[in-house]
Amino acid sequence: MAFITGIRKNGKEWTPKFIFELSKESCIACGRCFKACAYACLALEEYEDDDGEKTYMSIVDDGACIGCEACAKACPKSCFTHAPVEA
Ligand code: SF4
Numbered sequence: 420m421a422f423i424t425g426i427r428k429n430g431k432e433w434t435p436k437f438i439f440e441l442s443k444e445s446c447i448a449c450g451r452c453f454k455a456c457a458y459a460c461l462a463l464e465e466y467e468d469d470d471g472e473k474t475y476m477s478i479v480d481d482g483a484c485i486g487c488e489a490c491a492k493a494c495p496k497s498c499f500t501h502a503p504v505e506a
């Protein structure tokens with residue numbers, strides 16, 4: 420199986436791991452991932468459950484993701500799931 424790959428500055432290949440899921444149950448809406456993402460893939464949204472209105476980070480443009488995993492590294496609650504994408 421072949422995955423989408425990128426080229427580093429030194430010319431070597433790497434396999435990006437693109438954003439797939441963000442657990443709103445784990446998210447504390449701290450905004451760290453939003454600040455880390457340079458490609459406007461994320462935004463805060465609100466939802467309601469039995470405990471009332473809550474805010475969580477949402478994936479708003481996964482197609483813009485370059486697979487850098489900066490969001491996951493910034494997240495203190497391990498909310499993200501990333502994976503390579505088939506070419
Ligand atoms: S992997 Fe990188 S580009 Fe993709 S959502 Fe996370 S920070 Fe943004």
Ligand code: SF4
Pocket residue numbers: 441445446447448449450451452453475476493494495496497498
């Ligand atoms: S860094 Fe993690 S906990 Fe903070 S807003 Fe992003 S997904 Fe939620």
